[in-house]
Amino acid sequence: MTRFTLSMAVTLALASFSVSAQVTVSDPWVRATVAQQKATGAFMKLQATQDAKLISAKSPAAGIVEVHEMAMDGGVMKMRAIEGLALPMGKAVELKPGGYHVMLMDLKSQVKEGDAVPLTLTFETKDGKRQTLEVKAPARAMNTPAQSPHGGHSGMKH
Numbered sequence: 086m087t088r089f090t091l092s093m094a095v096t097l098a099l100a101s102f103s104v105s106a107q108v109t110v111s112d113p114w115v116r117a118t119v120a121q122q123k124a125t126g127a128f129m130k131l132q133a134t135q136d137a138k139l140i141s142a143k144s145p146a147a148g149i150v151e152v153h154e155m156a157m158d159g160g161v162m163k164m165r166a167i168e169g170l171a172l173p174m175g176k177a178v179e180l181k182p183g184g185y186h187v188m189l190m191d192l193k194s195q196v197k198e199g200d201a202v203p204l205t206l207t208f209e210t211k212d213g214k215r216q217t218l219e220v221k222a223p224a225r226a227m228n229t230p231a232q233s234p235h236g237g238h239s240g241m242k243h
Contacts, residue, residue, distance in 0.1 A: 107137065107210070107216055108132070108218060109131070110130070110131055111130045112129055112130050113127065114128055115128075115200075115224045116182070116229060117198040117200070117225060117226055117227050118227070123190065124190045125188075125189050126187065126188055126189070127144075127187035127188075128187075129222065130180070131170075131172055132178070133172040136173060136211050138169035138170055138209055139169060139172060139208055140209045141206075142205065143204070144189055144203055146189060146192060146202050147190055147191055148190065149191050150188065150190070152166065152186075152188075153167065153185070153186055153188040154185050164188075187204065187206075198225060199223065201224075202223075203219065203221055205217055205220075206218045
């Protein structure tokens with residue numbers, strides 16, 4: 086193993102260790118778009134080893150990235166940005182179509198099925214410590230159902 090490869094392997098191992106001690110991301114994905122579409126959603130499962138919250142997200146694929154919720158308001162389904170998504174210790178929180186999700190707006194280009202969309206997620210613990218996590222979310226077909234066709238076992242874990 087070359088010195089550079091060994092150095093990178095050690096760096097990645099240390100980064101993975103420090104991140105996995107707090108938040109795990111599994112089955113991340115982004116919904117593919119049509120040519121002129123300017124927005125899409127990113128979905129995943131999050132689990133924290135201590136109480137935390139997802140406070141922001143960003144991506145080079147979009148000009149604006151927000152954490153959103155969809156909720157009924159007076160009999161009408163509404164979508165809105167939220168300040169943070171609570172991640173109770175040890176409880177899996179699913180970001181899925183029709184619920185909580187990461188909204189990517191002002192897309193720089195079409196998101197095609199099979200593309201890997203980079204996301205940077207920022208989490209905050211109760212004591213104010215922040216952690217960022219890099220995720221590559223594969224784009225799935227526009228008609229992908231809320232439940233993963235992979236049974237929730239694919240994707241990245243950090």
